[in-house]
Amino acid sequence: MTTASMGLIGVGTMGSALALNIAENGHDIALYNLDPSTIDDLISGAGDLAPRLTKTESVEALVAAMPTPRAIVLLVPAGGPVEASIDALLPHLTPGDTIIDGGNSDFRDTMRRTERVEAAGFQYLGVGVSGGEEGARHGPSMMVGGSKASWEPLRPVLEAIAAKFEGDPCVAHLGPDGAGHFVKTVHNGIEYADMQMIAEVYGLLRDGEGRKPSEIAPLFHCWNEGTLQSYLIEITGKVLDGVDPETGKPMIDLIVDQAGQKGTGRWTVIEAIRMGQSASVIEAAVGARVLSSERVVRQAASKVLAAPDTTTAIFDEGDLESALMVGRILAYAQGFRILKAASEEFSWDLDYARIAEIWRAGCIIRSALLDDISQAFRSDLPHGRLILADEFASLLETHIGALRRVVAQAVTIGLPVPALSSAVSWYDEVRQARGTADMIQGQRDFFGAHGFRRLDKEGDFHGPW
């Protein structure tokens, strides 16, 4: 199999780091960026790797600088920039060339682009790359979508640059066209949920107990040594430790409380709802970012809307740790349920155990839990549901009481815990053998003659109203 030569468009945060990773793994790489000075900066700081990096001044020159077959990675913002890069590349490619979109593209765009590029006679891979700048530089987790014929020739280089979990490369071909970007989108949905629950616990300690960042950080450092061990818990402790060099104050106290978002969390929720799936914890996290942006309204409301009489409490640290544990399990469970629905809808045949495996290192949601999740998916899961696997059902049984106590305490003192409270509500909904949708059906039949099914006989019925 001929090894493809490597090229990259978009020498920004991710592109620069991935280019160095590719070079470090023994490949020459041609680079193009709208602002060429970025490439100069990259090359001048690349040390021993500099000879492997070639600056080009146009997309045409990039293609011309690469021996065939070519593999050209796009690391540009999702949407128009990806489209524009493909437009610019197509006239110059030759058969056997592959375009790899490594950004956070909407999987529907990736499906359409795959069709377009393949119709033009070339190959296309939509690759979700996770791990941020550090991951891209030293080993990201990569979720690949596209044809097997496009994947196989690039597999060695992608495996070489990927993060390794006990020697296993955190990259996998997950399905055709948009499958990789869909899995990355759901990865980010879970990321939003985990981040939000952590932020909520930080808020309970800051506003409920009045602790300073330096009094909260040690808790996260300690939790990172136990069952909560994960990248997000680790960096939370480090963020809390950060001191602003200008003022000497804790950095976190100076950061405006408005969260950015580029779309992947929202897309997860949109797709979940479209496929009839409940993703309440992820939805709560997206909603919280939206409300965070309404800072002026929140500040006005804080003066008008009544707070409870008691606004402080002491939280049990073990309960907080357990609450985060349960919330994380339930967020993963929702994410994997969305993946299952999409796999069925698009006939992707996603391998959930492998997805959990490639999330064990390199990516933002990597956590100690993922090894257990992959093992659970390798066994015969009752109803295909993670939360019904023996190990997870028993973990939930052990820790759910803590989540209840934390949420109850937070609600009593008026502190918002939208994701944690969604988690406990979802848990209770899922375990409710007889739910309350009988009332919804009665109401629907009352106002719209929609009919309902009965427990005691077959058929469609109307009520006596």
Ligand SMILES: NC(=O)C1=CN([C@@H]2O[C@H](COP(=O)(O)OP(=O)(O)OC[C@H]3O[C@@H](n4cnc5c(N)ncnc54)[C@H](OP(=O)(O)O)[C@@H]3O)[C@@H](O)[C@H]2O)C=CC1
């Ligand atoms: N940052 C992260 O942690 C992660 C980001 N991603 C995704 O990777 C992609 C790149 O992100 P990131 O590196 O952070 O972004 P940056 O903003 O750091 O870099 C974007 C790059 O794209 C180039 N660019 C912008 N617009 C165009 C255009 N119209 N045509 C061609 N090139 C363009 C920029 O060029 P110039 O320098 O001239 O402006 C720059 O090189 C995004 O899809 C992002 O969502 C995925 C995982 C993690």
Ligand SMILES: O=C(CO)[C@H](O)[C@H](O)COP(=O)(O)O
């Ligand atoms: O993909 C990522 C991490 O996995 C990127 O950092 C992404 O930008 C995060 O999403 P958002 O900007 O919406 O918080």
